[in-house]
Amino acid sequence: MGVNGVINEIIVKPQVTPSEGKKKIQGALVRSATIDAGKITVEAQGARPS
Secondary structure (H helix, E strand, O other): OOOOOOOOOOOOOOOOHHHHHHHHHHHHHHHHHHHHHHOOOOOOOOOOOO
């Protein structure tokens, strides 16, 4: 009665190579930096520098 045995034959394969993963992470960081940079404003008042 019940379970007599279990055989685990599951194989997990990576969907990307390490170099592809690196490129994807770098791209995400660049996109994030671009979005964040768009939120920065700079204002200047006063005399011109000499």
